[in-house]
Amino acid sequence: MKRLFKLGSALLLISVLLAACGGGGGNAGEGSGGEQSGEKVKLTVWHNFAGDDLRAKTVRNIIEKFGQDHPEIELDAQAIPVDGYRQRLSTVAAANEMPDVFLVYAGSQSQEFYDAGLLQPITELGEQYPEWKNNFMEGAFDPFEFEEGQFYSAPLAMSATSFLYYNSDLFEKHNVKVPATWDELMAAIKTFNDNGITPIALGNKAPWVAQSTILGSIADRVTGTEWFKKAAAQDGASFTDPEFVEALGYFKQLSDAKAFQEGANSIDNTQAEQYFIQGNAAMMISGAWTLTNLAASATEEQMEPIDVTVLPSIPNGKGEANTITGGAGAGLALSAKAEGAVKDAALQLIYAVSGPDAQKAIAESNSMIMYKAEVDESKVTSLYYKAFNLAQTVGITPVYDAYLSAEAAEVINNGLQEIMMGGDPAAVGKKLQEAQARSKAE
Known part of the structure; x- marks a missing residue:
């Protein structure tokens, strides 16, 4: 990567000569003014770390220090703010007026840009x-390697x-084994129900929750990752295939066994997080956001008995067992x-916010990262520390709505609610297949 500035006499002489030739013009977005005139380089940066949570404050502090x-x-x-960020970015993208550096989501948004x-x-940052x-x-880097x-x-x-969060005190009190197989999970559900304890806390009012936290992980264990990618691409696999209907059947087993509390869809x-952390449920299947939320709302005493693992294996499944659904989150991108x-300054900023020190600081704000870092246990909650170490040892499989069309994602989200109310897994699979096929035909 080129050095941002060279303050020697040779550059000063060149700057004078260029200015005399009219070469000192141009705006900062074109990267010419600061380099040639000796004026400050103007660098615009957009991101959505606007909140009061620890991660947002940490990233803002890194940018401010830069x-x-x-x-x-x-x-x-x-x-x-997060709620308006995607739309703001899409608006300037349509006008081809992107900021120099901007946070971009992994998946469809970065692909579209x-x-x-x-x-x-x-890439030159990786070379340097x-x-x-x-x-x-x-x-x-997979979602960003086009x-x-x-x-x-x-x-x-x-x-x-x-992640499968569980209350170790409740497991010990009722002599329940932490489930490593599907049969052990179903046995645990029965025992907790028999003792008046909700087995798994679920808040599925926004119906993406069951899909993102439960179905994707169960389904990958049944079908394997490659089958899902083929079905999402509509290339040699279909959501009406028996293995996917079987995966939906496992979700139905949970619902039929009363794994979730009454009114989980409302x-x-x-x-649901509060219901779980207050000891009303033995387990909760949720994402890394729960770590951040509980760090802000729960006491260390409440979190002390909470441990974390992965969902159990599925008998005769084609997928790996020791996995969680997920992948890369958002990152800073460079305007074309x-x-x-300007480009040199932008690359320096991107490295400052995503480099080793920044990754460690973000992790120590109780946020999961896709970077191998040593986290100071004293700076994070006990639950985060357990989850962070677990994440270093497991495989990562796809989250369904990161690969499905918007219509298909809505269909499966609503379909899981239907299954929880007695719906037929095969019918849900058929509707999902039709929706995804339409998206690929467009």
């Missing part, structure tokens, strides 16, 4: 800092969605328009 450490850069950093020619790779690049977990040998962002988070995920000094 500005302080680089007085030669005029940093315009905008923190846009790449297809529209709005991104340029940051190979130890940093090699320290990311397997698959971290061309072989090139990557367009470095994730700041791991989207882990299917309470939200936050309410950034050139010269």
Whole structure:
């Protein structure tokens, strides 16, 4: 990567000559003004770390410190609330007026921006800092590698969605084994029900929850990852195939066995977290967001008995057992328009926010990362520390709605609610297949 500035006399002489020739013009977005005139480089940054949670504060502090450490850069950093961020970014993308650096979501959004020619790779950062690049977990760059040998962002988070949280005190009190197989899980559900304890807390009012936290993990154990990717691509597999209907059948088993509390489809995920942490449920299947939420709302005493593992294996399943659903989270991307000094400054910022020190700081804000870091146990909750160490040892499998069309994701989300109310798994599979087929025919 080029050096941002060279303050020797040769550059000063060149700057004078260029100015005399009219070469000192241009705006900061074109990367020419700061480099040629000696003025500050103007760098615009958009992100959605606008909240009061520890992770948002941590990332904002990293960006602020970068500005302080680089007085030669005029940093315009905008923190846009999460709810409106995606729409704001889509609006400027449509007008081809992207900021120099911006947070981009892994999956369809980053793919769309790449297809529209709005991104340029940051591969040279990996070449400059190979130890940093090699320290990311397997698959971290997959959603951002749109061309072989090139990557367009470095994730700041791991989207882990299917941890099995459990209350070890309740398991010990009722002499229940932490389930490693499906039969053990069903036995645990029966025992807790017999003793008046909800087996699994679930808040599925927003119906993505059951799909993201439970179905994807169960289904991958039944079908295997490659089958799902083929079905999502509508290339040699169908959601009407027996293995997928079988996977939906396992979800129905949970519902029929009264694994979830009464009214699970009418309470939200936050309410379910509180129900669980207060000792009303023995287990909860949820994502890394629960770690952050409980860090802010629960006492250490409440979290002390909570442990974390993966969902149990499925008999005769084609998928791996020691896995969680998830993948790379969002990362900072570089505008295709950034050139010269602006590009150099942008790359420095991207490294500052995604480099080893930043990854460690983000992890110590009780947020999961796709980077191998040593976390100071004293700086995080006991539950986060357990989950962080677990995540370093498991495989990562796809979250369904990251691969399905928007219509198909809505169909499976609603279909799981239907199954919980007595619906037929085969009928849900058929509707999902029709929706995904339509998306691929368009």
